Amino acid sequence: MGKARFRISPLTGNHQLWITEKLIEHWGSIRIVTRQKVHDASKLPGLIALEIEQPVGFVTYNI
Secondary structure (H helix, E strand, O other): OOOOOOEEEEOOHHHHHHHHHHHHHHHOOOEEEEOOEEEEHHHOOEEEEEEOOEEEEEEEOOO
């Protein structure tokens, strides 16, 4: 197997602008609703995929 092309890291405040842009671009909003509660998805904990230190994907969660 070859060397991994990207690495996974915890989300930090440094990623929030990029995440906000991607949420709006793909989902139309930073807000999500679960169990009748509204969340700001850009501020939830999560993980980010970085390729050559540039973000290429992310996942957020609320337990």
